[in-house]
């Protein structure tokens with residue numbers, strides 16, 4: 456982790472970064488929540504800040520929003536110390552502008568260099584000055600892994616409070632022009648790579664493991680509308696997958712009938728609902744994908 460003052464400070468000691476734009480991807484609401492809090496914290500410090508789900512904007516619109524901003528942020532969940540495929544594709548389609556940038560990822564436990572790895576998908580014009588990791592509740596509630604998770608908002612309070620404190624600090628560093636690069640050192644990079652290497656090798660196989668149990672499915676098509684990559688479609692009266700899942704878990708988590716299966720296993724209702732975000736209000740259907748490839 457490095458922290459030092461940015462070189463281009465004004466005589467008053469503050470960098471004049473007044474307009475920010477943040478692009479985020481969120482599968483189940485954690486990154487959406489962090490982005491909202493970060494934007495609010497930047498606004499509290501006097502900066503105009505817009506935030507957009509990458510599903511709402513096409514790359515051309517994003518380019519012009521970036522051109523009108525002093526700095527651009529990118530937020531995403533960590534998947535095996537890697538970025539969601541949607542975020543990689545989005546970053547890769549942006550024109551390379553010379554802009555200050557900040558990266559942040561949300562994670563349950565650890566990613567090593569989850570924010571840094573985003574730099575691999577941005578053009579060289581983007582000068583990444585700030586990077587941070589935010590611990591958030593686990594969203595992996597798939598039956599096959601049986602990892603601990605909760606939807607009890609009371610129990611999440613502590614995690615969210617801690618994240619809020621970190622968000623405030625991060626916003627202060629950005630608006631105060633103090634460089635801060637979490638995970639930008641050889642050890643973090645190596646530990647991220649140790650997780651990312653096997654994850655990337657398994658990815659193509661893992662992304663073909665979503666299916667829908669026709670016995671439980673009510674054909675409400677919520678999973679189809681919520682999927683960020685158009686992986687699911689209705690064929691006759693059954694929902695089928697195209698094998699292009701990015702593992703965001705939206706369909707699995709938000710299916711009202713808990714009919715979506717991962718690796719052939721549906722959610723066990725005895726565990727309660729699958730993970731559905733840190734607070735009320737995250738509705739993946741409202742993100743209205745701009746383009747599904």
Ligand SMILES: Cc1cc2nc3c(=O)[nH]c(=O)nc-3n(C[C@H](O)[C@H](O)[C@H](O)COP(=O)(O)O)c2cc1C
Pocket residue numbers: 480481482483484485486487531532533534535536561562563564565566591592593594595650702703704
């Ligand atoms: C496929 C997948 C892989 C994940 N890998 C990690 C990981 O390597 N380390 C970690 O701490 N959390 C991991 N998580 C947990 C999420 O990163 C975390 O809960 C995140 O905040 C979810 O954000 P979202 O609700 O915005 O999608 C993983 C989640 C998924 C779905």
